Amino acid sequence: xxxxxxxxxxxxxxxxxAQAGQTVLRLNDIELGxxxxxxxxxxxxEVRKGEILAIIGPNGAGKSSxxxxxxxxxxxxxxxxxxxxxxxxxMDPNHAAKHGIARTFQxxxxxxxxxxxxxxxxxxxxxxxxxxxxxxxxxxxAQKEELEHREAVEKIIDFLEIQAIRRTxxxxxxxxxxxxxxxGRALAMEPDILLLDEPMAGMNVEEKEDMCRFVLxxxxxxxxxxxxxxxxxxxxxxxxxxxxVLDYGVKIADGTPDQVRANQRVIDAYLxxxx
Amino acid sequence: MIYREAGQFKTSYAADQAIFPIRLDRxxxxxxxxxxxxxxxxxxxxxxxxxxxxxFLVFSLAAIGLNILTGYAGQxxxxxxxxxxxxxxxxxxxxxxxxxxxxxxxxxxxxxxxxAVGVLFGLPSLxxxxxxxxxxxxxxxxxxxxxxxxxxxxxxxxxxGVISAPPMHLYGDVYLTGPQSxxxxxYLFLLTxxxxxxxxxxxxxxxxxxxxxxxxxxxxxxxEIIGIKPLVAKLSAFAVSSFFxxxxxxxxxxxxxxxxxALAFDINRSFQVLFMIIIGGLGSILGxxxxxxxxxxxxxxxxxxxxxxxxxxxxxMIAHLEFMIFGALIIFFLIVEPHGLARLWTLAKEKLRLWPxxx
Numbered sequence: 010x011x012x013x014x015x016x017x018x019x020x021x022x023x024x025x026x027a028q029a030g031q032t033v034l035r036l037n038d039i040e041l042g043x044x045x046x047x048x049x050x051x052x053x054x055e056v057r058k059g060e061i062l063a064i065i066g067p068n069g070a071g072k073s074s075x076x077x078x079x080x081x082x083x084x085x086x087x088x089x090x091x092x093x094x095x096x097x098x099x100m101d102p103n104h105a106a107k108h109g110i111a112r113t114f115q116x117x118x119x120x121x122x123x124x125x126x127x128x129x130x131x132x133x134x135x136x137x138x139x140x141x142x143x144x145x146x147x148x149x150x151a152q153k154e155e156l157e158h159r160e161a162v163e164k165i166i167d168f169l170e171i172q173a174i175r176r177t178x179x180x181x182x183x184x185x186x187x188x189x190x191x192x193g194r195a196l197a198m199e200p201d202i203l204l205l206d207e208p209m210a211g212m213n214v215e216e217k218e219d220m221c222r223f224v225l226x227x228x229x230x231x232x233x234x235x236x237x238x239x240x241x242x243x244x245x246x247x248x249x250x251x252x253x254v255l256d257y258g259v260k261i262a263d264g265t266p267d268q269v270r271a272n273q274r275v276i277d278a279y280l281x282x283x284x
Numbered sequence: 285m286i287y288r289e290a291g292q293f294k295t296s297y298a299a300d301q302a303i304f305p306i307r308l309d310r311x312x313x314x315x316x317x318x319x320x321x322x323x324x325x326x327x328x329x330x331x332x333x334x335x336x337x338x339x340f341l342v343f344s345l346a347a348i349g350l351n352i353l354t355g356y357a358g359q360x361x362x363x364x365x366x367x368x369x370x371x372x373x374x375x376x377x378x379x380x381x382x383x384x385x386x387x388x389x390x391x392x393x394x395x396x397x398x399x400a401v402g403v404l405f406g407l408p409s410l411x412x413x414x415x416x417x418x419x420x421x422x423x424x425x426x427x428x429x430x431x432x433x434x435x436x437x438x439x440x441x442x443x444x445g446v447i448s449a450p451p452m453h454l455y456g457d458v459y460l461t462g463p464q465s466x467x468x469x470x471y472l473f474l475l476t477x478x479x480x481x482x483x484x485x486x487x488x489x490x491x492x493x494x495x496x497x498x499x500x501x502x503x504x505x506x507x508e509i510i511g512i513k514p515l516v517a518k519l520s521a522f523a524v525s526s527f528f529x530x531x532x533x534x535x536x537x538x539x540x541x542x543x544x545x546a547l548a549f550d551i552n553r554s555f556q557v558l559f560m561i562i563i564g565g566l567g568s569i570l571g572x573x574x575x576x577x578x579x580x581x582x583x584x585x586x587x588x589x590x591x592x593x594x595x596x597x598x599x600x601m602i603a604h605l606e607f608m609i610f611g612a613l614i615i616f617f618l619i620v621e622p623h624g625l626a627r628l629w630t631l632a633k634e635k636l637r638l639w640p641x642x643x
Binding site for chain 1: 505
């Protein structure tokens with residue numbers, strides 16, 4: 010675990026047991042509609058510090074919309090969001106990024122013309138402070154800052170085992186690696202809460218196992234809270250601490266994987282009911 | 285195996301982040317600079333200096349400016365000519381109102397004026413993208429040229445609308461404008477100035493701000509999620525780009541032609557610079573130089589080569605041929621290699637790494 014040890018310097022230290030379990034983010038009665046369509050209807054749930062929370066549900070259940078509400082991409086019409094002790098009507102993407110919420114997208118949203126290294130470096134933008142004149146000179150403090158962040162990014166590259174594609178433009182990478190680079194960019198932000206939108210979609214078993222390993226390691230080594238959407242039930246039941254189930258924009262279950270597995274409404278939503 | 289990077293180990297990130305991490309590239313650029321500083325002034329005659337090298341350097345600077353905006357930040361602009369005119373007229377007003385200002389200060393200040401105008405006309409980019417933005421910058425182009433023609437204040441009420449650079453010196457009796465200026469001084473001054481500006485541009489593009497430009501270009505939604513403010517990224521691209529273009533415009537009016545009218549910066553100038561970055565390579569500082577060199581040299585090549593090999597093509601035919609070849613080349617590059625000559629150069633280097641083995 011030498012690589013994990015070396016990363017501790019760049020990331021928050023693993024949580025003590027006392028800290029774990031506190032609520033870091035609470036969504037209260039969120040309602041979001043697009044025209045006549047209610048994407049999310051009065052959904053409330055909480056995210057606890059240091060856990061892996063999975064949001065599942067059939068297609069169109071409002072899972073991705075939920076993540077978009079959490080990082081401020083959608084503004085809900087009703088409801089409130091409690092984050093770090095502050096209650097707000099809606100989040101703002103910039104505010105969310107500044108306060109440690111990072112995310113990946115269902116359809117990869119990398120910067121395709123840039124190399125893997127540069128993509129990861131963009132994750133550090135908010136942490137870079139030197140102004141444009143220092144940057145133009147690329148000398149002294151500006152160079153030092155650049156190199157410090159390069160070092161932090163190299164640790165993430167080691168962690169995700171993507172050393173070989175450091176200089177490759179991400180547009181040329183295969184799908185599975187792009188997903189991994191996108192996770193890397195989110196990790197470069199050193200987030201407290203990491204939102205993963207279908208991190209394993211379209212991957213083969215081996216790639217899924219790798220991705221699960223990374224997600225678990227991020228959670229355990231750095232104490233990062235993870236909220237993930239995933240369709241692979243095997244993965245969800247294996248790695249998550251709690252599961253929230255949405256169906257047609259309504260929350261139908263919330264609990265440990267075992268509780269959710271036994272819930273009749275969840276079974277009905279997935280398998281259908283005979284009327 | 286001529287061009288090797290094997291065996292060149294980096295022991296620090298500083299060495300790895302260098303502009304030219306490969307030894308052969310460093311030697312190459314040193315040789316280029318040595319030729320430009322030592323050999324060219326010794327060999328080239330006034331025609332070469334004034335009609336080829338000086339415009340090449342000025343165009344290179346303008347192309348770097350447009351490349352920052354269009355190639356790096358992805359904001360298509362057809363207003364290059366207008367921003368060059370801003371720089372030229374600002375330099376003229378500054379130089380005539382404050383005759384004691386040093387020429388370098390005048391150039392930098394006129395770049396600043398162009399940057400401010402660029403930010404103003406960059407505001408629509410916050411709302412519109414792509415072709416629609418191009419049309420908005422086209423409005424800037426036509427408005428600025430109209431303004432400089434319409435109001436006599438800009439050309440100090442000269443009846444012809446032409447502005448002429450007052451004699452200005454770098455130091456002592458080394459004049460850069462006016463009748464006492466020597467072509468070789470103009471060339472060396474521009475070479476130094478443009479090389480330094482190119483270095484600054486390269487630094488910007490490989491730093492935080494350059495990455496935020498490219499992030500906005502490649503995926504603006506994701507850029508916002510990681511905390512880039514589109515407002516800051518886009519407007520800073522407009523500001524920096526217009527600064528470079530404005531300085532290039534001031535150099536065009538003062539050092540290259542010496543006297544100029546607003547129409548010299550019409551829409552054709554905008555297209556010319558746009559073609560340079562398309563042919564040279566979008567999103568590449570080297571490409572800006574290659575594209576400028578290509579477009580400046582091609583007409584000269586077309587004028588001289590047929591004569592040398594015994595063809596006698598009428599002059600009007602050559603002018604038409606020039607248009608046809610430009611058009612064909614632009615279509616060729618857009619289809620075959622949208623990243624231009626700079627990309628071809630990179631590919632050639634990748635091949636050379638393995639040569640003579642196929643893989």
